[in-house]
Amino acid sequence: xxxxxxxxxxxxxxxxxxxxxxxxxxxxxxxxxxxxxxxxxxxxxxxxxxxxxxxxxxxxxxxxxxxxxxxxxxxxxxxxxxxxxxxxxxxxxxxxxxxxxxxxxxxxxxxxxxxxxxxxxxxxxxxxxxxxxxxxxxxxxxxxxxxxxxxxxxxxxxxxxxxxxxxxxxxxxxxxxxxxxxxxxxxxxx
Amino acid sequence: xxxxxxxxxxxxxxxxxxxxxxxxxxxxxxxxxxxxxxxxxxxxxxxxxxxxxxxxxxxxxxxxxxxxxxxxxxxxxxxxxxxxxxxxxxxxxxxxxxxxxxxxxxxxxxxxxxxxxxxxxxxxxxxxxxxxxxxxxxxxxxxxxxxxxxxxxxxxxxxxxxxxxxxxxxxxxxxxxxxxxxxxxxxxxxxxxxxxxxxxxxxxxxxxxxxxxxxxxxxxxxxxxxxxxxxxxxxxxxxxxxxxxxxxxxxxxxxxxxxxxxxxxxxxxxxxxxxxxxxxxxxxxxxxx
Numbered sequence: 363x364x365x366x367x368x369x370x371x372x373x374x375x376x377x378x379x380x381x382x383x384x385x386x387x388x389x390x391x392x393x394x395x396x397x398x399x400x401x402x403x404x405x406x407x408x409x410x411x412x413x414x415x416x417x418x419x420x421x422x423x424x425x426x427x428x429x430x431x432x433x434x435x436x437x438x439x440x441x442x443x444x445x446x447x448x449x450x451x452x453x454x455x456x457x458x459x460x461x462x463x464x465x466x467x468x469x470x471x472x473x474x475x476x477x478x479x480x481x482x483x484x485x486x487x488x489x490x491x492x493x494x495x496x497x498x499x500x501x502x503x504x505x506x507x508x509x510x511x512x513x514x515x516x517x518x519x520x521x522x523x524x525x526x527x528x529x530x531x532x533x534x535x536x537x538x539x540x541x542x543x544x545x546x547x548x549x550x551x552x
Numbered sequence: 553x554x555x556x557x558x559x560x561x562x563x564x565x566x567x568x569x570x571x572x573x574x575x576x577x578x579x580x581x582x583x584x585x586x587x588x589x590x591x592x593x594x595x596x597x598x599x600x601x602x603x604x605x606x607x608x609x610x611x612x613x614x615x616x617x618x619x620x621x622x623x624x625x626x627x628x629x630x631x632x633x634x635x636x637x638x639x640x641x642x643x644x645x646x647x648x649x650x651x652x653x654x655x656x657x658x659x660x661x662x663x664x665x666x667x668x669x670x671x672x673x674x675x676x677x678x679x680x681x682x683x684x685x686x687x688x689x690x691x692x693x694x695x696x697x698x699x700x701x702x703x704x705x706x707x708x709x710x711x712x713x714x715x716x717x718x719x720x721x722x723x724x725x726x727x728x729x730x731x732x733x734x735x736x737x738x739x740x741x742x743x744x745x746x747x748x749x750x751x752x753x754x755x756x757x758x759x760x761x762x763x764x765x766x767x768x769x770x771x772x773x774x775x776x777x778x779x780x781x782x783x784x785x786x787x788x789x790x791x792x793x794x795x796x797x798x799x800x801x802x803x804x805x806x807x808x809x810x811x812x813x814x815x816x817x818x819x820x821x822x823x824x825x826x827x828x829x830x831x832x833x834x835x836x837x838x839x840x841x
Contacts, residue, residue, distance in 0.1 A: 425700060
């Protein structure tokens with residue numbers, strides 16, 4: 363179930379949103395302007411699509427801007443206010459930014475899927491142990507139904523289904539008919 | 553009278569002399585015998601002038617190299633607007649001081665924060681790694697701390713303020729290189745900022761010290777948005793990692809995150825009043841590498 367991806371270059375959005383040649387995600391005002399533009403782009407996507415938010419050209423980042431661009435965007439996504447059932451995969455968040463982004467996510471109890479430099483997706487932010495385990499199992503398989511994971515998980519199918527449901531509500535795995543799909547590199551690399 | 557060595561600690565002597573002086577009285581700030589000023593000292597002197605209703609007079613340092621350094625640090629560029637300068641100010645030469653990462657710069661809007669961080673960025677990595685011997689990953693956090701500290705002015709002060717950054721040898725306390733960030737404003741101060749957003753905690757005691765702890769230690773902002781107020785948390789986390797120091801003064805109180813190399817007091821109350829918020833960040837040279 364590979365879906366055509368759409369990539370948003372966050373640095374290009376930054377420059378367009380503030381009409382300056384900035385390369386750093388700094389200040390709450392800037393973050394708000396960038397988020398509003400990303401929201402508009404996400405809303406124009408077709409229903410259920412995957413969007414990659416590419417941070418690879420971003421230099422520096424501060425808490426206030428990360429709170430606006432990452433945390434508030436994720437809250438809107440989880441509430442399905444902007445993505446029309448779509449998913450967002452973050453990419454190009456370097457090791458330098460990771461600690462800061464993770465701290466912002468943990469403060470809000472949020473999590474995201476980030477495509478690392480090695481091409482593998484990684485789950486960062488606040489998730490329970492069961493959520494992380496289920497996410498890793500789906501990622502390793504590409505897709506899985508609750509019944510596929512129940513034995514390895516060591517809990518009943520209902521419990522696994524509940525965990526996977528939670529992950530899909532948090533937009534961390536994609537729900538298909540009867541199974542769940544990883545937000546995978548193959549879906550965004552083009 | 554300004555002390556011969558002007559820093560965050562000795563600046564209190566200046567304020568102590570003004571406790572009983574009404575705000576509308578004209579004062580003379582005498583820095584003739586001052587031979588050194590830290591970024592905090594210089595930005596606080598500018599801020600002091602902004603707190604006065606009557607434009608104060610200022611006597612510059614008599615020592616040429618001190619006066620010349622203050623000039624290169626942009627002090628007189630702004631002091632000439634805020635003070636009536638009595639005495640000679642050396643002409644500003646084209647040379648920059650190699651220890652100065654950022655001359656005194658006004659901060660009022662978000663754009664100013666971008667400008668400050670982008671201006672300082674090329675020199676920061678080399679100063680932090682070569683002079684302070686920190687790992688290269690310290691650079692990102694430094695920019696974050698600087699940005700968040702400056703945003704405190706933009707978001708909460710209600711008026712513009714000043715930022716300056718300098719690398720120098722901190723002989724008095726440790727004999728090591730430090731980088732100091734000073735961010736001072738004469739705005740509404742932390743207590744009034746929290747009160748304006750109805751963010752005063754439910755407590756019988758409410759003063760500048762409690763307001764400072766509420767904002768700096770507990771990360772409460774005047775905005776109810778749960779993402780707000782995390783800037784101080786970020787700064788403190790960064791400074792803990794690199795054994796740095798944070799001190800924030802507002803009104804009549806001051807709180808500090810005191811690292812092991814320093815013997816500062818964590819919280820001071822009943823200090824001489826000073827309008828606005830004055831913030832000090834110090835990052836020391838790493839010696840146990």
